[in-house]
Amino acid sequence: MFDSSFRQQASAWQRQFQLRQQGSFLQRLLAWLVLGVMLLVGAFFLLFALVLSWILIPIMLYRHRRRMRQFREQAERYQQQSPPAGGTVIEGEVLRKDESDKR
DSSP, rough: EEEEEHHHHHHHHHHHHHTTSSHHHEEEEHHHHHHHHHHHHHHHHHHHHHHHHHHHHHHHHHHHHHHHHHHHHHHHHHHHSSEEEEEEEOOOSOOOOOHHHHH
16 A cells, blocks of 8 residues: 555656756756855855854953953952951851741
């Protein structure tokens, strides 16, 4: 059952393909030219994206490294300005203990 329907479909495709191949030489030439131009345009866009990435990736890395260096310098300045927290004792007393008991 499936075998015969597949054969019928395959023969229908072959007939359609043969009918489409009966186009004139000018139509075939035009189709190949359009296909070639489309392939060239696609290759051009691919090459453009590749060159653009070669240009932009080092710039982006430089900016990222510069920002990280600034962040580290800012963190070092902050650590030098604030006293070290190790060994510091903060004393205090509980004013309202009933709020912590409600939980």
